[in-house]
Amino acid sequence: MNAARRQPDRPGAVLAVLAAAQFTVMLATSIVNVALPQIRAGAGLSDGGTTWVVNAYGLAFGALLLAGGRAGDLLGRRRVLIAGLALFAPASLAAGLAGSPGPLIAARACQGLGAAAIAPAALALALERFPSGAGRGRALGVWGAVSGAGGAGGVLLGGVLTQAWGWPWIFHSVALGAAAVLVAVVAYVPGAAAERTGGRFDLPGTVTVTLALTCLVWGLTTARGGGWTGPPVVGALTAAGVLLAAFVVIERRRPDALVPPRLFRAGRVGAGNVLMALLGSVWIALFFFLPLYQQQVLGAGPLATGAGQLPFAAANMLGSALAPRLARRTGAAAAVTGALLTEAAGLLWLSRLRADGSYLADVLGPSVLVAAGLGAAFVLLTGLAVDGVPPRDAGLAGGLVNTTRQVGGAIGLAVLTTLAGSVTAGASRGLPGPEALAAGFRTAFAVSAAVIAVTAALALFLTRRPGPRTPSSDPLVRTSPPEKEAPPWSPSTKPLPPSSA
Structure with a gap:
């Protein structure tokens, strides 16, 4: 028997390690945002090269997520997770050591390749150990909290490290974190009894x-x-x-299709992915525009900009933690709609940003509102996107929902930055620089609010199950197996007891 399979399966420790892997991936997505001016100067990048410090990671990550998810299903999710971390950590170190554009952008692309293996494998391993019901709801709550905290924490950590030790340390810190997670996966995440599902690639x-x-x-x-x-x-x-x-x-x-039609006949996979793509179109742009407003309009430094993300991270974690409870009380459809409307209200508030504003008056309140709605919506939509998926396709389902979020984010960021840039260019003919920039940011947030409001309206229809809804019919609500159905867990995948959530 494999040594990994003889390890005791402690669900709480396993979930913590897998969530740390997801946190690392999200951290690498946002940690460069605040440090881009310093990276440009230090590595001798042009304007286009600076953009590709972000794009190279997102391009490799988004394009290879489906392949990474399916590789985990066929080759073993633990193996693929370990391989992804083993690539991600040295690629992060190489990015910090790079002194010229080519090696830096290549290292970021390798980071994205590793992340495409890590994200779906980690999610699939978490889903294996937490079947539908309260256990899965708590697990997804943790997943949403660390995902949002990774995005906000990246801005904070990027600002602190850039100001204290210089931009290379934003990559060195990610490398150290990934290496620690790799050791923890080997030590705490056991292999499943039948980790590979079989079939051809x-x-x-x-x-x-x-x-x-x-x-x-x-x-x-x-x-x-x-x-x-x-x-x-x-x-x-x-x-x-x-x-x-x-x-x-x-x-x-x-x-043996990469995306078999049966995947979309299970539960509400299609609805969850459509809504996640729309949510992603605003999510990534949010972490792009808010730091820019704080630095370019309010004049905040990297450290102050990063520290301003702390309330956002706290509110996001709170929304993620409360999402399963909200779903148990109201049903997933109503809970998703409420979370999205909360986020839309915060984005609409951000559309009133002023050139002569302040963090406390213009950013703190609306960003907390956005974060709470975003955290809850992410948890609920992830649950819907893997609802009813058979175990053999869990990695693919995890890769698919990450792909829709990532591709949706690329589309949204491209559209919103183009729109904001056009408004700023037009306004700059008659307004000072900060006021013209603020006009562009207001437009971006107003359009983002409209997108999320439309998403909330769609959620009312797309997330409902056919026929009457009962509390036991919801993937985040069920607390016990349906009648005449064998418990959907084995001794190695039993859910967390209530006290260890």
Whole structure:
């Protein structure tokens, strides 16, 4: 018997380690935002090269998530998680040691490749140990809390490290964290009795969808700097459309499809992913615009900008923790809608930002409101996106929901930055620089509020189950197995007792 399988399965410790892996991935997504001016100066980057410090990570991450999720299903999720961390940690170290643009951007792409293996494998391993019901609700609450805290904590840690020791330490800290998580996974996360589901890897489908997502994310991120009508952007987006159409044709003919149709016949997977894509379109942009407003308009330094994320992180963790309770009381459909409306209200409040404002008057209140709604919505939509998925497809479902969030974020960030830039350019003809920037930020937040309000309206219809809803029919509500159904856990995957949530 494998040594990992002889390890005692302590669900609380396992969840903590897997959540730490997710936190590390989210941290690497946002930790560079505050430090971009210092990175540009230190590595000799151009404007376009500075953008690719962010884009290289997001491009590799978003394009390879589906492949990473399916690899975990077929090869073993623990193995893929360990391999992802083993790549992620040295890639982070290499990024901190890079002194020129090429090695830095290549290291960020390798970070994204490792993250594409880590995120779906960690989520699938967590879902294995927590079946539908209160145990899964608590686990997803932890997942949402660390995801939001990773995004906000990245801004905070990036500001602290950049100001104290310089920008290389934002990457060195991620490398140290990933190495610690790797050791913890080996020590605390046991292998499952039947970790590999069998089957063949869908190479044609994987190659096609990876190329399609690469073209899509590259086209969208390039459009932010070069405009939507440039030949490279139009060519990339056209190629993405053709490749996605080819992927659909390939998948309908493959017996071992990368994204099998059965996945969308299970529970509310389709609804959860559609709504997660819309949520992601605003999520990533939020962490982009708020630090810029604080630094470029309010004049805050990196440390003050990072410290301003602490209330956001606390509110996000609170919203994530309360989401399962809210779902048990009202049902998932009403809970998702309420969370999204809360976020929309906060974004609408942010659309009133002033050039002569302050953090306390203009940022603190609305960002706390946004964070609480965002944290709850993330937990509930993740639960819906894996609702009813058979164990053999858990890694793929985790990869799919991460893909929709990441690709949705790329689309949203491209559209919102282009829109904000256009408004700022127009306003700058008659207004001072800070006022023109504030006008662009207000527009971005107003459009974001409208997107989330539409998402809330869609959630009312997309998240309802056919037929009458009962408390036991909800994946985050069920507290015991349905009648005449065997308990959906084995001795190695039993849920947390109530006291260890």
